Amino acid sequence: MENSAKQKVIEELLPQKFGKQGKIWVGILLTLCIIGLIAYIRQLSKGLVVTAMRDYVSWGIYISNFVFFVAISLVGSLITAVLRLTDVHWSTPLTRIAEIIAVSAITFASIIIIVDMGRPDRFYNLFIHGRLQSPIVWDVIVITTYFFISLLLLYFPLLPDLQIMLRYKEKTNKWLYKLYHYLGSFWKNTAGQIKMSERAINILSVTIIPVAFSIHTVTSWLFATTYRPGWDSTNFGAYFISGAFLVGAGGVVVAMYVFRTHYKLEKYITDGHFDKMGKILVMLALLYLYFNVNEYLIPAFKMKKPEEEHLRGLFTGEFAPIFWFAVSMAMFFPILILLFKKGRKPLPAFIAGLMVVIGSWFKRYLIVTPTLLHPFLPMQDVPDSYRHYFPTWEEWAIAVGSLAGALLIITFFARIFPIIPIQETITETEQHEKA
Amino acid sequence: MEQSNTSRRDFLLTSLLTGMTAIGCSTKDPFTADAPVDVKPSGEKVKLLSVDGEVIEVDKAFLKPVPQLPSVSNAEARVGIPGKKFVMVIDLSRCKSLKKCQSACDHMHHVHSGQNWVKVYPMQDAEHTSPYWQPTICMHCDEPPCVKVCPVDATFKREDGIVLIDSDRCIGCRFCMAACPYSTRVFNWESPDTVSEELAVQPYSCESSVPQKKGTVGKCDFCPDMTRQGELPHCVAACPNGVFAFGDMNEDTVTNGSETFRFSDLIRDKAGYRLMEDLGTKPSVYYLPPVNRNFPFENKEQKAEDKKS
Known part of the structure; x- marks a missing residue:
């Protein structure tokens, strides 16, 4: 590859300042985050009574949102690890997008689970009184592990790019330069360093696959370890993992389209x-x-009594509109669109990806809440509000705020670091030319 | 305020010797704001063992009984009463849904209004089977699904068979509520409205489950505080029809207050059973089927609702 061509690649891929659109976008996200924060402060002072959750529906959209975040974060392992280990090269430009989605989503998964706690002030009890028998403790362990592995998988491939950005001092400001310097000044691109980094990435890629499977399997076990109809299923781990890869891949397609059109990365x-x-x-x-x-x-074939009530609620009852909406948005329509070559053009693919993400969010809600409204013993001796669930504005604000927060992390990341790996792109092009 | 700060140490000391202090202590309460500032030292010193293990001398005049302190420590409450295995037998043939059990329980445990630890369900198992009243409380399972899932050991199973909650440790994740198939657990979505300010500042006791705390889970506790005093649980004592019989399986006796039964005979003769046996939770609560009933089944609430519509 000639130097001028290299130069061009670097210039095209260096992070860019926010334009007008970018500023508006950040402004909207920040506003949503602040509204969510206000709602959370209200919840902290008044208690979980500000939510619509009650004794029967004791888990609501906070938990389904948590499951959604854990699900979407799995894509990091799919794109980075699975495709890397199977020697697929076309996915290189997408690795960083996938990895930052993973990191930001898993961050907000942890935050939202604290939001759901009745006593967040006692979070430390998990460490001083933690019982290893409880699936919640398993979840804490695997999610923390996944977070750190994902962070490293984001960081190691970033090192050569940091070095490039340090060379282009005039293109950046003082603060960012300091940050790049702090994060990556030790990287000199020596053969030894590159070898070490590649080994590290390979080891991490292998490690992250079982950890990724664990985070979502354990999350599914939070439900499957109970007796309730709709949760009491041996299918749950695999069901959650497959759904997670789907929503994650949908999220990557959406992000690909947005970055491509916004930063002109065609x-x-x-x-x-x-x-x-x-x-x-x-x-x-x-x-x-x-x-x-x-x-x-x-x-549904057996229609055991408790299952029957639950399934009727989903197929034809109270939850039928959301159920069929979620199923068609997350699966039917995207399949129909993407089966055709024309459907796999950027814009229709983007729409299909968006449908997958939205449908999957509601699908998570349907996994959590309807089950809780079908207990074994009838709902009795409780106020009327206990028999239904519709999230309050505080719950919506916090859920939307957390989604906005995750997008904000991705947005700022793309502002600070190259969203397409520069060094890897150059290396791949060179290898391609040689071949 | 100052006063309460300076007396904190004394407060701790007195808690160690509640019983002893009954002898010759001042009638004036030195720990409240309205107490006379001039509690005169009597000159008579008492040697006490502090929580740190050092021996301290305190004037007798500053000692007072502290009735609101938990009668047993948290560690003791977690172990249970040695040699006991508590059981409840609920005789469905005697229940007419008076709900005296419920109101007594709600009152004594200061349960948030609208929520109940005792629930009385109108049950009908199938279309052509007879309806009956089924009171439910915590089943105090021997294989408790709630205890299995608790991440912080806030809900625990004791040697005497009772499942309790430590509201000072509960993180409010509500996994136990999802795990319990009997829907017996309630959550304090806000500070219970039935807890007075006075009560709210008292230390929580796992055995009395009082005072309930915002953001934690609550449920029927089989009233071990009453059992320790040799009294029956509140629901048992409150029921005029003798629906509930409480006792110790090791002694093989249960009583509803007026009648006492041999537990094994009662279960055998009346074909006692437990709820959702197929789940393997092994409840400590047994039911006697609603045969030879004392009262006909009459659902007044349902009738009122039907009339309205």
Whole structure:
């Protein structure tokens, strides 16, 4: 690769200042975060009574939002680890997008689970009185592990890029330069360093796969370890994992489109990427559909009494509109769109990805709440408000605020660091030319 | 304020010797704001063992009984009463849903209004089977699903079979509520409205489950505080029809206050059973089927609702 071509790649991929659009976007996200924060302060002072959760529906959209975040964070391991280990090279430009989605989502998963706690002031009890027998403690352990591995998988491939950015001092400001210097000044691009880094990344890629499977399997066990209809299922781990890969891949397609159009990255995130990601999405949607059929058809065939009430509520009852909306948005429509070559063009793929993400959010809600409204003993001796659940404005504000917060992390990350790995792009092009 | 600060040490000391202090202590309360500032030292010193293990001398005049302190320590409350295995037998043939059990329980445990630890369900198992009243409390399972999932050991199973909650430790994750198949647990979504300010500042006791705290889980506790005093749980004592019989399985006796039964005979003769046996939770609460009933089934609430609509 010639120097001038290299120069061009670097200049095109260096992080850019927020334009007018970027500023408005950040402004909106910050506002949503602040509203969420205000709602949380209200909740802290008044207690969880500000939510619509009551003794029967004791877990609401906080928990489904938590499951959503854990799910979407799994994509980091899919794109970075699974595709890297299987020697797939086209995904290189997408690795950093996937990894920052993973890190920001897992961060907010941890935050939202604290929001759901009745006594967040006693969080430390998990460490001083933690019982290893409880699936919640397993979740704390694997999520923390996943967070750190993801952070390292974000950081190590960033080192050569930091070094590039340090060379382009005039393109950055004082603070960012200091940050780059702090994070990456030790990196000299020596053969030894590169070798070490590659080894480290390989080891991490191998490690993150079982950890990623663990975080979502354990999250599914928070439900599957109980007796309740709709949760009492041996299918739950695989069902959650397949759904997680689907929503994560959907999220990456959405992010790809936004970054591509906003930063004019058509050369790097090509139509081919959308085509390939589209195909992956179809495969994942079919896989998730398969587990859904298992999850619903088998109990529906037997129609055991408690299951029957739960399933009728989903298929034809109170939750039917959301159920069919979620299922068609997360699976049916995206499959229909992406099966066709034209559907895998950037814009339709983006729409399909967005549908997957939205449908999946509601799907998580349907996994958590309807079950709780169908206890074994009838709902009795409680005020009327205990028999229904519709989130209050505080719950919506906090849930939306957390989603905005996750997007904010991704946005700031793309402002500070190159969202497409520069060094890796150059290396890959060189290898390609040699071949 | 100052006064309460300076007396903190004394307060701790007195807690160690509650019983002893009954002898010759001042009638004036030195620990409240309205106490006379001039509590005169009597000159008579008492040697006490502080919490740190040092021996301290305190004037007798500053000692007073502290009735609101928990009768047993948290560590003791977690172990339970040695040699006991508590059981409850609920005779469905005697229940007419008076709900005296419920109101007594709510009152004594200061349960938030609207919530109940005792619930009385109108049950009908199938279309053509007879309806009956089924009071439920915590089943104090021998394989408690709630205890299994608790991440911080805030809910625990004692040697005497009772499942309790430590509200000072509960983090409010509500996993136990999801795990309990009997829907017996309630959550303090806000500070219970039935707890007075006076009560709210008292130390929490696992055995009395009082005072309930915001952001923690609550449930029926089988009233071990009453049992320690040789009294029956509140629901048992409150029921005029003798629906509830409480006792010790090791002694093989249960009583509803007026009648005492041999537990094994009662269960055998009346075909006692437990709820949701198939789940393997092994409840400590047994039911006697609603046969030869004392009262006909009459659902007044349902009738009132039907009339309205």
